[in-house]
Amino acid sequence: MNTYGVIATIIVGLIISFLILRSIYEYKWNQRLKNYQDKHHITHVRQQNIVRPVRRGLIGLTLMVILGVFIITGTFDLPQTYHDKTLLNARIVRNEHTLRNKIDAGDGFSLYDFFPGNWVIGEDAVDQEANPGAKAPDVVGTNLQVLGVDEADIIKTDGYEIFYTPRYQSNRLYRYEVNPDGSLTKKQGLDLLDVYITEFYLTTDSLVVIGYFEENLDTYYAFNDAALILPSSYFYGYRYSSIVRIYDRTDLSLDYELKTIGDIQAHRIIDDTLYMVSYNRISKDELRPQFTINKDGETHTSYVGYEDILIFDAIPAYNMTTISSLNLDTLTLDHTTVVGVYGHIYMTKTSLYIAGMFTYYPTLNTVVTGTHITKFSIDSDTHKVNYSGSTILEGYIENQFWLDEYEGLLRVVTTRSWGQTDKNRLYVLKEHETQDTLEHYGLLDEGIGKPEERVTSVRFDKYLAYVVTYRQIDPLYTIDISNPKDIKILNEIEEPGYNTYLHVWDETHLIGIGYDETFNVKISAYNTTNTTAPLETYLLSNPDENVGWSYSEALSNHKAILVSPDHGFIGFAANTGEFNEDLGYYEYSSQYYLFYIDFNTSPIIQNPYIITHASTEYTNQIDRGIYINNIFYTFSSSGIVLFDGETKVVTETYTLNHPVL
Secondary structure: OOOHHHHHHHHHHHHHHHHHHHHHOOOOOHHHHHHHHHHOOOOOOOOOOOOHHHOOOOOHHHHHHHHHHHHHOOOOOOOOOOEEEOOOOOEEEEOHHHHHHHHHOOOOOOOOOOOOOOOOOOOOOOHHHHOOOOOOOEEEEEOOOOOOOOOOOEEOOOOEEEEEOOOOOOEEEEEEOOOOOOOOEEEEEEEEOOOEEEEEEEEOOOOEEEEEEEOOOOOOOOOOOOOOOOOOOOOOOOEEEEEEEEEEEEOOOOOEEEEEEEEEEEEEEEEOOOEEEEEEEOOOOOOOOOEEEOOEEEEEEEEHHHHHHHEEEOOOEEEEEEEEEEEOOOOOEEEEEEEEEEOOEEOOOEEEEEEEEEOOOOOOOOOOEEEEOOOEEEOOOOOOOEEEEEEEOOEOOHHHHEEEEEOOOEEEEOOOOOOOOOOOOOEEEEEOEEEEEEEOOOOOOOOOOOOOOEEEEEEEEEEEEEEEEOOEEEEEEEEEEOOOOEEEEEEEEEOOEEEEEEEEEEOOOOEEEOOOOOOOOEEEEEHHHHHOOOEEEEEEEOOOOHOOEOOOHHHHHHHHHHHEEOOEEEEEEEEEEEEOOOOOOOEEEEEEEEHHHHHHHOOOOOOEEEEEOHHHHOOOEEEEEEEEEEEEEEEEEOOEEEEEEOOOOOOEEEEEOOOOO
């Protein structure tokens, strides 16, 4: 019990003691009075007033009930500690009863949407060791947000080998050796049959595959029959669950397999540790997240302990999210689970953040919305993940680039939904040293966007933040956050359309990818100081009479972009459609656009080199491009096309045939 509980208990105890003593005192005097009246035969006196002692009894009983409620509900409990942090926002579950009560509360009304799988089931690092003494290949691969924090993709290379899984044949993984002249030799790959690859990693020793598989269920039923206001929902007799497989890179033999009943939503690799954030499905019989491990020919199932599960009283129980760390050398696994909301993750080499939007109904007439930011620290020695703190922000975020940590401070941009009159905000947060809170250290809530404009893209660069807002035009703001107590907008650029991705080219220049005013793909170059318009813009489709359209995965996935300011290029695939007036219909194509960028020449954005792939009976979308020793390799489900960066011509084409072996 905390200090307030002790004080309240003492006060209530004193009041009750006073009432009891007063009642005893009055009882004795009434008895003496009765004896006196009997002795002197006094019969005509006013009846004793029994209202007063009854009232005192009721007061005492009420105080005891109130105090009991406070004690039972934990109002006066001492704050828990978790890894040297005093928990003010979170609580350790410790037992099934506490966890079940939190889950039953849901979002304030019901269990709806918490048990999405509640069925009853019947029984890019460069490998210099590959060629000791040789010069490491010049490689541009996956577009990473944070240097040293690897992100998975559908293509990976170290300059010596290339691994690739097509988007539309995701149970196959192709492997090629890169020869000294840049040509490719096909090597043994993988055919995973009933396992489908979402993304994978390539390390010095291992191939780490993240995917999913389908399971048939013998029995299934409605999971929310007890919902107060929502109808029953029924599920099909199957589910998709996530799987992690670790293969020996040399012979692609399987070393380790991890399955979980749920979805691995995000992951990163730092040094020799894989970090995973999974959204766990649970059953009413077993609330703890479950993991099945296959290692050294043995299979066993483990559960996250109640001591490693945290809940938040002010946050609804939308789902159960587990942060796992898997050491790729020792294959040891650790978990921390939080019950709350899930959204986007941002990770540095020392911290992991989860940002999720929520809507909470504490009572029937109130609604609370916002974004819950949860921070986890990474132990530099053990690489384990520990909960550090959390806070609630107004608005919501759209992707991982809206968060950034620099010099111990977390910077976050939030926006409003379409049609809302709320503000766009830039927060600066600082972790409390002894409590599990993220203090609001700085705030800019005026000037980011005009009325009814919402944020579409964000990029941080040390002490600067670049924010794009949009309703009819695209203001690009340069914001100085060097002093969190005095955040200033330094520059504002306006143009039609808006950007969905920004890339810092140098200290004063940006490249943006987004939509023009007709919602076709465009790329723009910016000077971020003392300018009011973009320096240049290139449109990927024909703007005349609005007869053309274009779309690119690069608009929503930064890993679809091949970019290197050091080499002066940026490339991405785009699907385009042009209306053929003679034939009377649209003609569709997928092409890879390779732009060379030089802010010291005119034009800054040179006309792109367009790399095409063979057409197929279905839409053949080009997935990715990589760069090795001045050769660009572009990949699609039909083949691989090599483009020489020196001669600027296509040199070779490889057909991507099944089988992968």
